[in-house]
Amino acid sequence: MRGELLRLDGVDVRLGGREILRDVSFAIRPGEFTGLIGPNGAGKTTLLRVILGLQPVTRGAVLIDGAARVARHASVGYVPQKLAIEPDMPLRVKDVVSLGLDGHKFGLRLPSRARRELVSDMLTAVGAQRYASARVGELSGGEQQRVMIAHALISRPRLLLLDEPLANLDISSEQGIVSVLARLARAEGIAVLLSAHDMNPLMPVMDRIVYVAGGRVAVGRTDEVVQPEVLSRLYGQHVDVIRVHGRILVVAGAEGVDDTEADAEDASVVG
Amino acid sequence: MTVGHLFRYVFEPGFFASGPVHVALAVGTVIAITSAVVGVFTVTRGQSFAGHSLADIATTGGAGAFLIGLNQFWGYLAFGVGAAAFMEMIGVQRRRGRDVATGVVLGAGLGLAALFLYLGTQNSSTTGASFTILFGSMFVITSSTVPVLITSALLALATVLVLARVLLLSSLSPDIAAARGVPVRAVGAAYLMALAVSVALSAVIIGAVLSTALLIGPAATALRVTKGPVRAMAVAAGIGVVATWLGIVLAYDSFYWPPAGRGWPVSFFVVTLIVGGYLVTYLRRGDRREAAAEALDEEQVCSPA
Numbered sequence: 001m002r003g004e005l006l007r008l009d010g011v012d013v014r015l016g017g018r019e020i021l022r023d024v025s026f027a028i029r030p031g032e033f034t035g036l037i038g039p040n041g042a043g044k045t046t047l048l049r050v051i052l053g054l055q056p057v058t059r060g061a062v063l064i065d066g067a068a069r070v071a072r073h074a075s076v077g078y079v080p081q082k083l084a085i086e087p088d089m090p091l092r093v094k095d096v097v098s099l100g101l102d103g104h105k106f107g108l109r110l111p112s113r114a115r116r117e118l119v120s121d122m123l124t125a126v127g128a129q130r131y132a133s134a135r136v137g138e139l140s141g142g143e144q145q146r147v148m149i150a151h152a153l154i155s156r157p158r159l160l161l162l163d164e165p166l167a168n169l170d171i172s173s174e175q176g177i178v179s180v181l182a183r184l185a186r187a188e189g190i191a192v193l194l195s196a197h198d199m200n201p202l203m204p205v206m207d208r209i210v211y212v213a214g215g216r217v218a219v220g221r222t223d224e225v226v227q228p229e230v231l232s233r234l235y236g237q238h239v240d241v242i243r244v245h246g247r248i249l250v251v252a253g254a255e256g257v258d259d260t261e262a263d264a265e266d267a268s269v270v271g
Numbered sequence: 272m273t274v275g276h277l278f279r280y281v282f283e284p285g286f287f288a289s290g291p292v293h294v295a296l297a298v299g300t301v302i303a304i305t306s307a308v309v310g311v312f313t314v315t316r317g318q319s320f321a322g323h324s325l326a327d328i329a330t331t332g333g334a335g336a337f338l339i340g341l342n343q344f345w346g347y348l349a350f351g352v353g354a355a356a357f358m359e360m361i362g363v364q365r366r367r368g369r370d371v372a373t374g375v376v377l378g379a380g381l382g383l384a385a386l387f388l389y390l391g392t393q394n395s396s397t398t399g400a401s402f403t404i405l406f407g408s409m410f411v412i413t414s415s416t417v418p419v420l421i422t423s424a425l426l427a428l429a430t431v432l433v434l435a436r437v438l439l440l441s442s443l444s445p446d447i448a449a450a451r452g453v454p455v456r457a458v459g460a461a462y463l464m465a466l467a468v469s470v471a472l473s474a475v476i477i478g479a480v481l482s483t484a485l486l487i488g489p490a491a492t493a494l495r496v497t498k499g500p501v502r503a504m505a506v507a508a509g510i511g512v513v514a515t516w517l518g519i520v521l522a523y524d525s526f527y528w529p530p531a532g533r534g535w536p537v538s539f540f541v542v543t544l545i546v547g548g549y550l551v552t553y554l555r556r557g558d559r560r561e562a563a564a565e566a567l568d569e570e571q572v573c574s575p576a
Contacts, residue, residue, distance in 0.1 A: 049446075052446075052450040053450065054446060054449055054450055076450070078446070078447055078450050080444050080446050080447060083443065083444055085443070086317075088314065088315075088491075088494045088495070089315055089442065089443070090311065090315060090494055090497065090498065090499060090500045090503040091439060091443065091499070091500060092498050092499050095439070095499055095500060096443060099436065099439060099440050099443065102436065103436050103437065103439065103440030103443075103447075103448070103451070103453075104436075104437060104440060104448065104451040104452055104453045105436055105437070106433050106434065106436070106437060107433050107436075108432055108433075108435065109436075133498065134498075135498050136443075151447075
């Protein structure tokens, strides 16, 4: 399996007797932009935590660069779900990005000019230079996401994991984050695995999709995976894939959508 | 009024010749710095509650040590460190455990402290022991404990400085820290020990009940007037030291205030100065934040991005 950055092989995860993930297998190659798509509670965060080594697997293997995943993997960067950062947290934006380089190290370090320039370049790359000296807890959600992306990228990982980075963002911040990620991924050859409950903002940049539902995954190119048959099998019930004005809606109905109008009210958008 | 007049007005006669004053200044400075720096992380990690609990339990230890004739510092230290280990084990710092801990454990601790103080002061002729344990006194530190106090303070300070970066990363996101190989739990435990030692130390100088003031006050004030972590620690240490020094001077001077011949407690001055400093920044910062919010609104109106 040469050329694969990440491979999951038959991964099962059980938590407190409940099956969260079943027989999850997929691979990611360098430079690929992969969307980890699925409804809330489908197991997307658990899957990311498995790849990070924060969640032990019940069965199966996680390989990074062909070797079993170990803690402190320098080639994996991580942007967690929206952080609850208090405004009195004494960290400026540039401190947060600097912690991306050596926040895991003990002891004190002296300030250095090379580091300041590195931090400044990284902030420019994600478009966060303007608030470099602001407290990170005082920023908006979209601004914080940019800062956390800079924090994750400054150590030059080859795989970047992002957990719902677009949740609760307004549309322009959402587009801003997606274009920053796509640009950096292309320029640096970084593989991106980004979880989202809505795939639409990612359609222009997504190379592949890992669709999670009911603890299982369907993997492939977007047009291969986002098909009624594939997703119905995954959900274990009939779902429809509706394309409106270039947007995709995955809709579940108890009896299917080809029934009467009354059923349309029961129908709900699941992804 | 010349500088000389002012000097004599501020420093009452004998201030610089007094042995207890020398000890108070030396020990007070080191402990104030340690408490303030540890306190920055206490506030950042949202563990002020843990600090306060440790202070309450330390009171019991101090009272117990007095009862059996030991130096109170050992009581503060033993009970503080023991309580920190217990908290780490059952995870009291997590929100859910707090209510029970507050109502039961801390109440029981202070109840025991009352008993120890009652028994202790009945048996010995030492007056003011209860007062010293609860509210401290920098002027009665025995010179033999000075090296122990200073060594403990420097150890606690060194611990948090070595852990500084991982503590900040863990505060930002425990998951990121864990994913990058930081032993988050062990780091938290080591920090809690440093906190317990620091609380025991400030109990010696301003009393067990008030020790949280020296821990949280300067840090909270510094976090209001600075942005970055290094400056916050430096400013907090500065505030702690200045409040301690001024407190010592005023307490010494108060010996000459009415009712003459009875000095006012030094912890009263230290705590009042710290709270005063916090209030000043609170009022000032309130104005600035409103102004900043307005400026930000305008900026957003001008640039849609």
